[in-house]
């Protein structure tokens with residue numbers, strides 16, 4: 419049976435750690451490594467449950483005896499366990515390391531099926547796991563992150579948060595995302611919302627993709643942490659260069675975005691803004707002004723980072739390092755990169771696997787995260803070699819032509835893919851560079 423993306427990720431992280439440390443005693447190293455991973459995951463869940471309980475939210479129910487039996491048979495590989503048999507059991511109640519993954523999966527389902535949320539949204543988000551992820555080395559708290567990601571299609575089989583640290587970039591983090599820090603945190607502005615407010619929030623926030631990715635419990639935490647703000651037309655809500663304090667969702671009205679006093683964008687009800695400074699601990703990149711009277715919902719920095727950054731924005735953080743390291747994308751702004759990251763997906767290829775076939779219709783643009791690929795053309799053989807941080811697939815999309823060459827993975831390869839519409843919409847600022855480099859115009863370099 420092929421590995422799931424989640425298993426691939428875990429395996430890949432492990433492999434990278436082995437390569438990085440080159441241990442003389444591999445078994446001892448591996449035992450330490452996986453113990454540490456297990457500890458991290460359990461600690462995070464304990465803290466999350468403790469916090470949720472302090473707010474009257476039950477994340478993981480206690481198993482009944484009969485449920486324990488179901489769980490035991492399930493963790494022993496029992497098949498035919500229908501949905502109604504799923505055990506909603508605290509994943510750290512069982513200290514048998516062999517049952518960990520079973521527990522994670524079950525708990526994840528519990529989380530997504532929880533009926534305790536406010537019932538405003540229909541997201542199928544599994545706590546802290548969507549899109550791709552980046553996990554800090556558990557063996558070295560000061561090490562850089564090793565990036566990774568998984569395909570969208572598999573979200574339903576995602577275990578609970580193996581990596582709450584996902585996306586953390588040690589160089590930019592203001593607040594630590596160590597799971598055990600969760601203990602000290604309570605949202606700065608926590609108030610149960612009235613029925614009337616909930617109805618309005620269902621409309622405005624329900625339209626915002628960031629919130630649809632949260633499970634019911636996290637949605638409830640976020641909703642109750644939101645502060646309502648009415649602003650008059652002309653009010654400066656955010657000033658370029660300032661430090662980030664709040665993230666905003668627009669319930670009513672329109673806001674204008676200005677960079678260096680030039681209008682660059684406008685948005686209305688259901689949209690959000692102010693996330694970049696909070697994500698990257700960087701100054702505000704734009705000034706935001708109310709173009710009409712507005713009703714906004716503001717979420718404080720810490721709650722944003724604790725909840726949304728671990729889920730809705732994980733994909734951005736995970737792709738940010740890759741996008742920053744790709745030479746042709748150097749001209750993109752933080753905002754352009756964030757939008758591009760939202761549109762990317764991840765694919766893995768094994769050595770010898772064809773990624774793009776000459777003559778096919780072009781659907782995607784590819785960025786190589788790691789691996790080596792070979793470009794070949796009928797009648798000419800191999801015409802180019804590609805390596806990590808190179809790109810391909812642009813010619814068909816730029817010129818509306820069939821694929822001009824075949825690209826084959828030479829080693830295990832991980833690519834970020836961008837669909838045709840995203841390519842046209844998001845790569846505007848680099849199209850000229852892509853055209854200049856177009857191999858059908860000037861011949862592809864053989865590296």
Ligand SMILES: Nc1ncnc2c1ncn2[C@@H]1O[C@@H]2COP(=O)(O)O[C@H]2[C@H]1O
Nearest residue numbers: 675683691692693694695702703704753
């Ligand atoms: N074209 C744009 N360039 C930069 N920021 C933008 C743009 N459009 C919307 N924004 C938002 O404006 C916000 C200003 O504060 P932040 O830098 O925190 O996050 C920024 C984005 O959310």
